[in-house]
Amino acid sequence: MKKPILFLLFGSLTWSAQAQETLIKSRIDSVSYLAGQNIAQSVLKDFPEANVYLLVQGLSDALLQKPSVLTDPDNKCVMTYFQEKMEAIQQAEQAVDQEALAQELEAARVNREKGEAFLAANAKKEGVVVTASGLQYEVLKKGRGASPKATSTVKVHYTGTTINGEVFDSSVERNEPISFPLNAVIPGWTEGVQLMKVGAKYRFYIPQELAYGQNSPTALIPPYSVLIFEVQLLEIEK
Secondary structure (H helix, E strand, O other), X not given: OOOOHHHHHOOOOOOOOOOOOOOOOOHHHHHHHHHHHHHXXXXXXXXXXXXXXXXXXXXXXXXXXXXOOOOOOOOHHHHHHHHHHHHXXXXXXXXXXXXXXXXXXXXXXXXXXXXXXXXXXXXXOOOOEEOOOOOEEEEEEOOEOOOOOOOOEEEEEEEEEEOOOOEEEEHXXXXXXXXXXXXXXXXXXHHHHOOOOEOOEEEEEEOHHHOOOOOOOOOOOOOOOOEEXXXXXXXXXX
């Protein structure tokens, strides 16, 4: 275990608690006082629960070479205390981490169940089509001409929301269409946009397994989220 800083300083730096008045008359006096301040900062950092009076007595006795009230030549008492303290802190941190993980897993489970219930109800709505993969879509506006392939690069406008209606991304709001290869996006997009013709506007309801699943790229999208996208296919670039 790495020794706390204060134990590296005890052997050479301190000041007497018996002083009734602070008299700074020389450079040595200044350094002595500031060294004591440095020791105090180390104590506050590593050992804030210390008994101040006994700590100062120990410093004073050691510097004045007085007989020690207690002996611990190998620092076993001190080092054992700090080791136990560190282990207790680590155990407390692990307990907090485990609790946080349990809460995250429970939230993910609840979100997944909500998504499944939403899709089950949505599939019964008029105008909603469900593909073999589980992708759901509505045709908001028909297009003309060719449809893209999985290897095509397309230009689109889109708005993405959660099933709660919260917008997490929108090229429409940015007023900036985006171009990308269809085989470089989530599976729900790759499949869905291939159903469209240029000029068409669809609303896609993408199951979590065709979206990001557990590994959400942003805190705006909880794990296992069903995603809703309104997509307008502006152009097949290649």
